[in-house]
Amino acid sequence: MISAPPDETETAPDAGAERLPPGLYIVAGPIGNLEDLSPRAARYLRQADIVACEDTRVTAKLLRAAGSDRPMLPYHEHSAAHVEERLLERMARESVALVSDAGTPLVSDPGHGLVRAARERGLAVTTAPGPSAAITALSVSGLPTDRFLFAGFLPAKATARDKAISAVAGVPATLIFYETGPRLAATLTAMAAALGGRQAAVARELTKRHEELVSGSLPELAERYAGTEPKGEIVLLVGPPEAEVSSADALDQALRTALLTMPAGKAAASVAAALGVPRSEVYARALELKA
Template structure:
């Protein structure tokens, strides 16, 4: 239930999305919740203070970030029994590449009300700018800093048939784009930065061309990399289909084996059943 804006907030946890650039993107509901919260858990009080100043209010704040979350969380959970606690990140939607999910998990476990106030998210905003398929996408946040770990993380998603979304910093951008090109193939991609700010930019091209573009001039600001899905998979070879049917028929009747292989390959079940029966007769 949405409370009238002049009423006190019900005790519990309020997850509040804040602007990723233009402060005018803060929703009226988010402003109202922040103005009425008993306490705001923040990444950086200096950043949130500017936002509160924008909406003409001052509220108590407490740091909540990677380095102190485990220590601070129990106290916040206890206070939710009688107070409205708002959770914000420096920019965008909390819990996206930050430790907020543990606060939500523990708040629910303690029986507290958890409410989300949706709003800006850099990953989704960049996806809308990129002009790449949006029907399926996979958010991966920041890739590991170490080269081996980064290469392994890229290899894990190379076959995922979805648009991929990464966060990255300017100094690491060119190297990451080059490594993505090696691990994923030279796919279509986009680099979005300064979203909703004065110098918002979204540059598109292949991963290799983007890596070359940013090699000599690393960009500033918050950066989102969007990578298109892989091309169509090669059609399975006849020998591979026969092998899959033979293996499946060691566990299943021919009809079910054909159904399993049809699901895996996208080939017509009827044709696969006919082939399965032929293989069975030849055995």
């Protein structure tokens, strides 16, 4: 079911105490600098009937900056099902603004289930777009921006983390991760081992007073951050694989498929002809894969 946003123009004036029409308003806040709060987002926070948020202490500062005195209701990943149902019931007759602790809600934050349920019930869903740490970091990283994959936080356990890194290793795009200071060094070391010397960047405390972006190869960054636990919010970006890495992945995939039904010699000849690669090179790789 398609839900339409409230009937309002882009230049709608601030109506003071006037309330927004019923529905869900996804409001992007700053990722660190309060000057990045948009006028539209501030107006939504003043005119909503209630503000659903992760941490009321964090959101209280945002509401003060917006000049809002609206009541808050905690809504986060540990919220019980009845909290979401309560919000949906209120959306039918009131306006509910959804914010996260920083940046655009739902980006590595809870809330997609709430949005889906609201749309399924035909409730109005709209947004006041704004900052996102992932996009902000990408824009200043110097890495390719034509294609990118946002992968959020990696698993905490080493085995699961390494498996997750391997799963995206062949993606021909810049990879974007969120990471914590205590885990950064171990993650960079694991990435250097799995992804080699790809170019990467560590963006920290974006838009804040101590903003920092350090770029280099993965081994260089792993060495720089070894034994350290940098503070603040961190975005880790990894450039796409070089063309030859992608070609190697394509060769391995084609060989593995061919070897399911052919001996090594025939598989090598078939794949070599299809990919335009010397047969001797393909045959040597076929023997490695079989071993």
